[in-house]
Amino acid sequence: MSGSAEGILIIAAVGYVLIRRFLGEPLEGKRMLLLPAVLAGIGVVHLIKAPQPAVSIGFLIATAALVALLGVLRGISARVFERDCLLMMRYTGTTLVLWVINLGVEVGSEFLLGQLDPQIEQSASSMFTIGIGLLAEGIAVLAKGVRTEGPIMWAKGRRSKPDRMSPLLDCLQRAARTDQSPMRDLGSFATRVGELRNSARAQQDADDPAASARRYSSACRSAMAGRRR
Structure with a gap:
């Protein structure tokens, strides 16, 4: 397939994703993770067919890192939200702005990369960076989804078959809902220890009133000494 034809397919695929996600679509794990990974993998396969200069590789990695950051921000x-007992996702105005920035980065990086290495297959580099960006976005969206009420499907059922979970x-959703944070558990443990200690002291005072009176008298003397100082 020629580079121009691959470029047209990439533009069509990105446009399809934008339209679907602006209208709102089910949060589908396979579409969010597997397909972008395949797209990035195809780009890598095309790129390694011919040896690439170290400068081009470094520039491509830096571009991919920036695009991944923009993908995470888009996902955030x-x-x-939940609709019809399934989690859904929808782009916002902020997401559109981030996509415009992303496309600007893609166009600018393709131009600079072409200047550094005229022999590089630019459609392959675009597939790689766009796949990385969509994968980062999918991870960020799914991270929000696991903290939200409602099931996340892995793949939509075909031919009247049920959705695959x-x-x-x-x-991950169950773990996020229970919120089993180590610091939270430590705080609960410390609170429980304090309650048991106070309960034991109250029981001891009830069993030995004289010891309770001595403790009260000692506390009063300490308070008076502190005031004199």
Whole structure:
């Protein structure tokens, strides 16, 4: 397939994703993770067919890192909500602005990369960076989804078959809902220890009134000494 034809397919694929996600679509793990990874992998396969200069590789990696950051920001800006017992996602105005910046980065990097290495297959580099950006966006959106009420499907059922769910995503959702934070558990443990200690002291005072009176008298003397100082 020629480079121009691949470029047209890439533009069509990005446009399809933008339209679907602006209208709102189900949060589908396979579409969010697997397909972008395949797109990035195809780009890598095309790039390694011919040896690339170190400068071009470094520039491509830097571009991919920037695009991944923009993908994470897009995922954070997207809205995640429940509808018809499924989690949905929808792009916002902020997401559109981030996409415009992303496309500007892609065009600018392709131009500079062409100046550094005229022999590089630019459609392959675009597939790689766009795939990385969509993968980062998918991870960010799914991270929001696991903290939201509602199931996340892995793949939509075909031909009247039920939707496929992911045990891993279900497990992550349960863990996020229970909020089993180590610091929270430590704080609860310390509170419980304090309650048990106070209860034990109250029981001891009830069993030995004289010891309770001595402790009260000692506390009063300490308070008076502190005032004199």
